[in-house]
Amino acid sequence: MGALVEVKGLKKYFKTSRGMLHAVDDVDMVFEKGRTMGVVGESGCGKSTLGRTIIHLLESTGGSIFFEGKDVTHLSYRELVALRQDMQIIFQDPFSSLNPRYTVNDTLKEPILRSKRVNRGNLDREILKLMDTVGIARRFRNAYPHEMDGGRRQRVCIARALSMQPRFIVCDEPVSALDVSIQAQVLNLLQDLQRDQGLTYMFVTHDLSVVRHISDDISVMYLGQVVETCESEKFFENPMHPYTKALLEAVPSADIHNRTERTLIQGEIASPIDPDPACRFVKRCPYACDECLKEQELKDMGDGHFVRCHRAGELS
Numbered sequence: 001m002g003a004l005v006e007v008k009g010l011k012k013y014f015k016t017s018r019g020m021l022h023a024v025d026d027v028d029m030v031f032e033k034g035r036t037m038g039v040v041g042e043s044g045c046g047k048s049t050l051g052r053t054i055i056h057l058l059e060s061t062g063g064s065i066f067f068e069g070k071d072v073t074h075l076s077y078r079e080l081v082a083l084r085q086d087m088q089i090i091f092q093d094p095f096s097s098l099n100p101r102y103t104v105n106d107t108l109k110e111p112i113l114r115s116k117r118v119n120r121g122n123l124d125r126e127i128l129k130l131m132d133t134v135g136i137a138r139r140f141r142n143a144y145p146h147e148m149d150g151g152r153r154q155r156v157c158i159a160r161a162l163s164m165q166p167r168f169i170v171c172d173e174p175v176s177a178l179d180v181s182i183q184a185q186v187l188n189l190l191q192d193l194q195r196d197q198g199l200t201y202m203f204v205t206h207d208l209s210v211v212r213h214i215s216d217d218i219s220v221m222y223l224g225q226v227v228e229t230c231e232s233e234k235f236f237e238n239p240m241h242p243y244t245k246a247l248l249e250a251v252p253s254a255d256i257h258n259r260t261e262r263t264l265i266q267g268e269i270a271s272p273i274d275p276d277p278a279c280r281f282v283k284r285c286p287y288a289c290d291e292c293l294k295e296q297e298l299k300d301m302g303d304g305h306f307v308r309c310h311r312a313g314e315l316s
Helices: 047-054 077-084 104-115 120-134 150-162 180-197 208-214 232-237 242-249
Strands: 003-016 019-032 036-040 062-067 087-090 168-172 200-204 217-222 225-231
Touching: 003 047, 003 200, 019 036, 019 047, 019 200, 019 217, 019 225, 036 047, 036 208, 047 087, 047 168, 047 200, 077 087, 087 150, 104 120, 104 150, 120 150, 120 180, 150 180, 180 200, 180 208, 200 208, 208 232, 217 232, 217 242, 225 232, 225 242
Parallel strands: 036 200, 036 217, 087 168, 168 200
Antiparallel strands: 003 019, 003 062, 217 225
16 A cells, blocks of 8 residues: 655664663664554663654654655654644553543544634534544543543543544554553554554554554564564564564463473673664574674565564574
8 A cells, every 4th residue: 555654764862971872773664554563672672762753752863754755854843733633642651641630522622623624613523523433432521531441541542643633643552551351442443443544553562462463564673773574474473583582482371281492581681872783682692693793784584574683594
């Protein structure tokens, strides 16, 4: 269907007292229209920072961001306001991301009025339509965040994102703060919305069972870099990067008759502050050799499978 959002060489650095922290470092990523790109990795690897940089909640340090082929890396205030209608975000914690002084009605009314896409005469109808779309009972229209459970609060956040009629949504661990039973409901809602409205998602998570359920493509991040990206099926059937293999082996199995030996990741984690050009996983990788001390590029392994490891072909 073609690319909706594409980032090339994207960087986001933060200045610290010890040097520049490379939170996102030279990331290339393509988000195809109507598909979900799952972004996984351990806490602190740069997943959320990447999502916020793409939609300009954080200004990039370097690289380029394209929306439907148009460079949107550096925008004026007016251009950024227009882009906000096409690119939205759903945050991890629905309680802290909602204004405690706003009712559901207030929360949904504000972005609709700012976008000026609905006149005031149709405002009530639009708010009720959004509530129906995400499955919030109309009796909660005047409820405050503290009067609702986590699932309903997250539905309000989803409705707020949809109020701008976006085409690209960053889902920043949208179910990690919810009970397991509620997680399934919210995931199914997101999939239904994608099917009905043709939405494109960047789905940030560290839960591999969630990413397997919802993602069409998967990218693995480690210390600010993408180390592997491919279709979801290939990710689980044929992981090629040692870090990806370790992530999958760490998932507990419920089958007591089919448990495999786990490879524990050992060694020192490299510092993201002014890192060496070497592979950032080299100090923890059981397959490391002298070549790993050189800068690593994403290698095309065929069929849209890219791996940042010169030994990927040997390990597949």
